[in-house]
Amino acid sequence: MAFIELAKDPLVDGADHDGAAILRSLHDVEQFGPVFERHYEAIHRYVARRFGATVADDIAAAVFGEAFASRSRFETSCANARPWLYGITVNLLRRRARQDGAQWKAYAKHGRDPLAAHANPRIDEVAVAAALGALSADDRETVLLFAWADLTYDDIATALSIPVGTVRSRINRARTQLRISLKDFQ
Numbered sequence: 001m002a003f004i005e006l007a008k009d010p011l012v013d014g015a016d017h018d019g020a021a022i023l024r025s026l027h028d029v030e031q032f033g034p035v036f037e038r039h040y041e042a043i044h045r046y047v048a049r050r051f052g053a054t055v056a057d058d059i060a061a062a063v064f065g066e067a068f069a070s071r072s073r074f075e076t077s078c079a080n081a082r083p084w085l086y087g088i089t090v091n092l093l094r095r096r097a098r099q100d101g102a103q104w105k106a107y108a109k110h111g112r113d114p115l116a117a118h119a120n121p122r123i124d125e126v127a128v129a130a131a132l133g134a135l136s137a138d139d140r141e142t143v144l145l146f147a148w149a150d151l152t153y154d155d156i157a158t159a160l161s162i163p164v165g166t167v168r169s170r171i172n173r174a175r176t177q178l179r180i181s182l183k184d185f186q
Contacts, residue, residue: 018081131181
């Protein structure tokens, strides 16, 4: 019978695993650095694949800020902090999605887009905000990049790291939904 020797995991086999580093960081903040160095790229890459590089920069930084602030609650007997860090990541992304949805509802309720550069009397801002808020997050993001940022389909595909065909589908779907929602204003 042949035995396969498993590669040793330095996070499990050595004393320098994440739990030990986090424990040491409670007395010496510099000791949190190895946890950041081991996991930042993975967290950033995950968020970037879902939401793009700019969001990934913000969220990854926030993940490690929150992890550092709550490190006293980490179970230091755990050798690998990656699942804990992904949990923080998912929570931050959910919070961001709720805030985005709440922002659109507030626009609809109050009738004004605080970021609007000019007012067009032909447009009912309440109806537009409600219609945009009713779109899926992906469709809304895509159509806003097209309408507000004046990006081309190719630029949007690059910005969102999606195929240009997906951009076309999202914009077509969003236009159809917006047309239906805003039919009284046409």
